[in-house]
Each structure stands twice: as structure tokens, then as C-alpha cells.
Amino acid sequence: MDTELLKTFLEVSRTRHFGRAAEALYLTQSAVSFRIRQLENQLGVSLFTRHRNNIRLTTAGEKLRPYADALMSTWAQAKKDVALALQHHELSVGASTALWEGYLTNWLKSLYTEYDELHIEARVAQRHLLVKQIHERQLDLLITTEAPKMDELASQPIGSLNLALFRSKNSIEGEKNRYIKVEWGADFQYHDEYLAEINDSYLLTTTSANIARELLGSTNSCAFLPDYWDQRYPDLIKVENSPLIPRTLYAVWLQNSDHLQELKQLIDVPVSIS
Structure with missing residues (x-):
């Protein structure tokens, strides 16, 4: 449907006169009649x-007439939204729940300190879904601990993190801790290693580090969480003799992305806990 035809129809229905409608639309009367x-x-x-x-x-x-009014209003809003998106270059950034909770919210704060005109959509989903969204151009940037090895994707280290095994200070001293499995990536092998040590299975699997933290005390459990969280949450304590697990964070994007210049602004700001 040509919106100019609807626009002409609405003007004629308003003026009830082809000549006056032509003047309002800066057209000839014959052009109005033709439309x-x-x-x-x-x-x-x-x-x-x-x-x-x-x-x-x-x-x-x-x-x-009411349909024409609604269609023209929708078309005007669509043009406005598209122009706004082009003007502000909204970028979509995706990561797992645990990464947003532990590290990437602070990174967003750093981004807006550096570039206060940014417009970012923060998405939370599992890594394989976010990789699919990048391929479909529904996502601009993925932050992950596992950089996909695909020719069409580019990746770059953007920071690092350390994970430590935590329990609650309210845990029963001397009693064996159960285990909560926080999803830190498919290549995170320390779940199985710890479970083998305690000869037990995990109590819960979750993508949320905050959910695991909330449950540690009431379930007498332990979980791998960001190593600085004992400074943020006084009720947490590191399990004695447990390993500190370093992980690299990668930024991943399409090599032929339409927003390479804008993405470079994000990638140049490292992920840190401060």
C-alpha cells in the first residue's frame, strides 16, 4: 500500500474538496483525483x-478512514523510531546471567562514564542462543569465556575474572558442604573435579550466581563465585585450600558487522570489578 494514497484520501475526506486537498498537499487537482x-x-x-x-x-x-488514520500514525512512528535508532546507534550486548551479575554491570557503568551518549540493550541468555543471534544479526556483541571458533566471527580478550569456591559463614562447621553448580561455561571443568573430591552430586544447577549465593547458608552448600564477592558480601567465606580459577573474557562480533566503529568503543573499555 502506497502511504501517499492514504495521505491523499485522508486530506480529501477532511476537506471534502479536491481543490483544497490539492493545495494542502502541494499537488495539482488532477494528481489528487488520480491518486x-x-x-x-x-x-x-x-x-x-x-x-x-x-x-x-x-x-x-x-x-x-479509521484504518487509514491508524496506518499513517503507525508509519509516522516507524519512521521516527528508525531515525532515532540510526541517530543513536543502539547496540545490543549479550552475556550469561552469571557474567552480568558478577562482572558486566560494572563494565556498563564504565562504558557510560566514558561514553554518556551510548544506547545499549543488555541481553541475558545462554551462550549458544546468543551465538545464534549474532549470526542472525539480532545481537551486536557477545561477552563470553568461550570464544567461538568460526570464520565469520571475530573475537578479542576484553578482560579476565577469577572464580573461587565459597561457602556461607553460617555453614555448619565441620560438616561436609553440598554443592551448587553455577553455569560458568561448557568448558568449566572444576565442577566435576570438586564433586569427585567430596564424592557427591550437585544440589542445584543455576545460571545465576546471585541465586547460588542466596542459597549457600540455608542449604549448607558451596559454589564457585566471583573471587571478590567476600568483599561485597560479608556472609561469604572462601573454602579452605580451594583453587582460584582464572578465566579470560572475550568480546565476540560479526566480522562484517554494520557497527564496527561503535563496537570498537565498547571493546576498548576493559572489563574490571572496580
Whole structure:
């Protein structure tokens, strides 16, 4: 549907006069008449009755008018939103729940300190879904601990993190801790190693580090969490003799992305806990 035809229809229905509608639209009267005939041919109905200078909407014309108003309003909003998106270059950034909770929220704060005009959509999903969204150009940037090895994707280290095994200070001293498995990536092998040591299975699997932290005390459990969280949460304590696990964070994007210049701004700001 040509929106100019609807625009002309609405102007004629408002003025009830082809000449005045032509003046308002900066068209000739014959051009207005031609557009109305085009619209009538497309719809297969007459939209106006014409008796000398007395122009009235037909029943079909009355039915069309609210739809034409709604379509023109929607089209105007669409043009506005598209222009706004082009103006502000909204970028979508995706990562797992645990990474957002432990590290990337602070990174966003750093980004907005550096570039206060950024418009970012922060997405939370599992890594394989986010990789798919990048391929489909629904996501601009992925932050992950596992850089996909695909020719069409580019990646770059953007920071590092350390994970430590925590329990609650309220845990029963001397009693064996159960285990909560926080999803830190498919290549995180320390779950199985720890479970083998305690000869037990995990109590819960979750993508949220905060959920695991909340449950440690009430379930007498332990979990791998960001190593600085004992400074943030006084109720946490590191399990004695447990390993400190270093992980590299990667930024991943399409090599032929339409927003390479804007993505470089994000990638140049390292991920840190401060």
C-alpha cells in the first residue's frame, strides 16, 4: 500500500474538496483525483460520491478512514523510531546471567562514564542462543569465556575474572558442604573435579550466581563465585585450600558487522570489578 494514497484520501475526506486537498498537499487537482482513483482501483470500491462540489464519503470510505488514520500514525512512528535508532546507534550486548551479575554491570557503568551518549540493550541468555543471534544479526556483541571458533566471527580478550569456591559463614562447621553448580561455561571443568573430591552430586544447577549465593547458608552448600564477592558480601567465606580459577573474557562480533566503529568503543573499555 502506497502511504501517499492514504495521505491523499485522508486530506480529501477532511476537506471534502479536491481543490483544497490539492493545495494542502502541494499537488495539482488532477494528481489528487488520480491518486484517489488508484486507491479505489486497489480496493475495488468507490470511496467518495461526487455530485458537483458536494463530495461525501461512501460507506466504504467511512470504513476505511479509521484504518487509514491508524496506518499513517503507525508509519509516522516507524519512521521516527528508525531515525532515532540510526541517530543513536543502539547496540545490543549479550552475556550469561552469571557474567552480568558478577562482572558486566560494572563494565556498563564504565562504558557510560566514558561514553554518556551510548544506547545499549543488555541481553541475558545462554551462550549458544546468543551465538545464534549474532549470526542472525539480532545481537551486536557477545561477552563470553568461550570464544567461538568460526570464520565469520571475530573475537578479542576484553578482560579476565577469577572464580573461587565459597561457602556461607553460617555453614555448619565441620560438616561436609553440598554443592551448587553455577553455569560458568561448557568448558568449566572444576565442577566435576570438586564433586569427585567430596564424592557427591550437585544440589542445584543455576545460571545465576546471585541465586547460588542466596542459597549457600540455608542449604549448607558451596559454589564457585566471583573471587571478590567476600568483599561485597560479608556472609561469604572462601573454602579452605580451594583453587582460584582464572578465566579470560572475550568480546565476540560479526566480522562484517554494520557497527564496527561503535563496537570498537565498547571493546576498548576493559572489563574490571572496580
